[in-house]
Amino acid sequence: MASEYRFDYRKAKRNRFAAKMKNEPLVVLIEPDIAKVFTSSDQVNKALRALISAMPEKKVLAGK
Numbered sequence: 001m002a003s004e005y006r007f008d009y010r011k012a013k014r015n016r017f018a019a020k021m022k023n024e025p026l027v028v029l030i031e032p033d034i035a036k037v038f039t040s041s042d043q044v045n046k047a048l049r050a051l052i053s054a055m056p057e058k059k060v061l062a063g064k
Contacts, residue, residue, distance in 0.1 A: 030044070038044045 030038070038047065
């Protein structure tokens with residue numbers, strides 16, 4: 001590997017913007033054929049919540 005690609009992780013700093021992004025909405029790209037059916041984020045969220053409610057519950061892992 002070329003020397004310019006070597007990274008010293010000991011000098012790395014925490015992401016100062018991570019805390020601000022914690023509660024921000026997640027942006028997801030959907031395929032054009034799906035976008036024709038769901039024309040708003042409310043429609044997508046309603047469909048996903050219906051799907052989630054139909055799924056069997058999973059145990060939440062500690063720390064997640």
